[in-house]
Amino acid sequence: MSGLLRRMCDWLLRLFWATEMDITMIGLQNAGKTSLLRVLAGGEFTIDSIPTVGFNMKKVQKGYVTLKYWDLGGQPRFRSMWERYCRGVNAIVFIVDSADLDSHPTARDELHALLEKPKLAGIPLLVLGNKSDLENKISVDELILSMNLEDIKEREVSCYSISAKQETNLDAVLQWLISKAKK
Template identity: 35%
Template sequence: MPPGLERPGRLRAALRRRVLRAVAGGWLTLKCLSLLVFVGGFFSTIFSSLFGTREMRILILGLDGAGKTTILYRLQVGEVVTTIPTIGFNVETVTYKNLKFQVWDLGGQTSIRPYWRCYYSNTDAVIYVVDSCDRDRIGTSKSELVAMLEEEELKKAILVVFANKQDMEQAMTPTEMANALGLPALKDRKWQIFKTSATKGTGLDEAMEWLVEALKSRQ
């Protein structure tokens, strides 16, 4: 690689660190950060229209500790990577079945969830990750999901629910989780739930296969 050039992933990581330092230091307010995200998404859409290449935009959402970041990098590099709680977001390009996805993994902490809506524009699909063992917070997961699906910008987004951590003995079954989240009651929404284990890698291919076909059928 020529001197002075870095891999895109490293550049994105460096940019995230600088943005987060600016927020922490008070130089960049969360409102300004939200505006930057909106403007960035706007110009990304314009450039994609001009040059005829558009990556499918996917959000990975869910409560903290559900396994969102592990899933993101499982999909990208095919293996488990060491992660820390996401403060802000991770964004990577994932290629699956010759389709390119721009995947945004958003932090799930209580203080961060109100800012999820800043990222909803132009979203094609939402991967909603739920810790199958976290029975105490399944009600919170449902509340956040319901609020999210009511947003106008996500009216046409496909929903894929990952019932994650299925390798654990105390995990809820996908049917149990679907009922707890109120999925059967969803109207005018294309959705599906899959049993997954981010650490083992099980269920991810099946879920992505379904998502690819769902996106293709919508075009």
């Protein structure tokens, strides 16, 4: 009877307190967006990910929260779509290759141009420095400076160093995202 009662209680909790939230993952090509999404969804990291053409959508269940991720292509021809998929989401996740310093000026400019869009005002931003397992990666503090995150006002901004490959700091990322569902 205890197992049946627990299942019924879980069903009621999901029915009345379950939350679905929308999250858009953006960043330049080769930053690791699709690899990160695959790992968050419970899959395995693969080194030979095919670049995203347009977008992917994947739902991930974490407790009573369903995270609906939009993974958008990072090539220049897809960046104009970013704003459309960021409107009305619970959080914007901007992924940067923390080991590819040459890409940081472009990533910074694209991020700041996107955040200037009035329809995206106030949406929380999570910047992830991916590939922290590589030797030539920069620290979180260096990433904050490189991306001029201190200049972003009137929205919550957080920054973590992660490795999709080694699953480093992914629990902290999920906790941050789930906390946005409660607001």
